[in-house]
Amino acid sequence: MKIAPFALERYFAKHEFSAQYLLSSSDCESLKMSELLAMADAETARMWEGLTLGYTESPGHPLLRETIAETYGEIEAEEVLVVAPEEGIFLVMHTLLKPGDHVICTFPGYQSLYEVARSIGCDVSTWEPDEDRGWRFEVERLKEKLRPNTTLVVVNFPHNPTGYVPQREDFEAIVGLARENGVYLLSDEMYRLLEIDEGVTLPAACEMYERAVSLSGMSKAYGLPGLRIGWLASRDRTFLERVGLLKDYTTICSAAPSEILALIALRARSEIIRRQGERVRRNVRTLEPFFGRHQKCFKWNRPIGGSVCFPRMLLVEDTSSFCDELIKATGIMVVPSTQFQFGRHHIRIGFGREDLPEVIDRFAKYLENRFD
8 A cells, every 4th residue: 555644643753752842732631640540430440450461352342332332322332443543544444445436525634534545546525614714614515526436525523623613504414415425424523522612512423324434532532642542433333344354454452451541531521521621712712812912923713623723824924934943943843734735824723731821922922023
């Protein structure tokens, strides 16, 4: 298989562990091991203490799958497959797609959501949002892109990197188009439950359509990316069985400690999601006056959900060069839009971390020294 380098991951590999301040991370503040273990109930505490480090069940620990299913309304444990989040994208596409198939994907976005399909030999159409309308994804534009050979539609809401979340009627229309055309729908829901405003959380796609596949995991809203635990949920059990057969050639199974720690977190999900939600909302309240004071530098659409946003820089011709200069001068890492193959005028800012106010203050001082 030949596939293009993953630009965003290569950028993070270069800077993430050397930069002093990270202003583009997409995950929320990570929990400490001691914090997480303190949340264990009696059963999971015993499981952790008695854990042996052998192989685990390929579909995932039965209790873990059961608990994941409980996070939905009507999904059953047998309709959940535990995977590493990135692995889930790879497995879905290699299970469903063949050369010549047509795929539609929200764009800009996480590169594997469209690059894996391209590497298979698919024709990929990108569905881009309207920045002037708050990064709105127009359903009519999706409808225009559908073809007789469209096999898969890929969406990501809350959207990385813009923070956009469609209204429920728009999302229902997206699912309706997939159903009417008999295509699969891969819904990347890694940022779901991190909505900024009340009442905008979308239903999981897997509960709306029998050919929908929801991808989720512990990395974003739960602040546990180091566990490398995610899952696919779908009512199409035959499809999940096919994915499971392919998984035998990738990870085979998950790490035993990660599964138990994920189970602890999911059983304590109300408290974890509450904390992370409060943090992202608090940080958005920090960003609002920052962008208000620097209107000559930025055009900003306030995010609706997730932990990232995608402002346009107005006084910079090339945000890639700007980000290089910024990290050298301040130690602050910000991702330019070139890493999303989306021009040279935007940057991604992450607001899920506890130190955001401090980092934004340093960023503001740099902007004032450079542009005032």
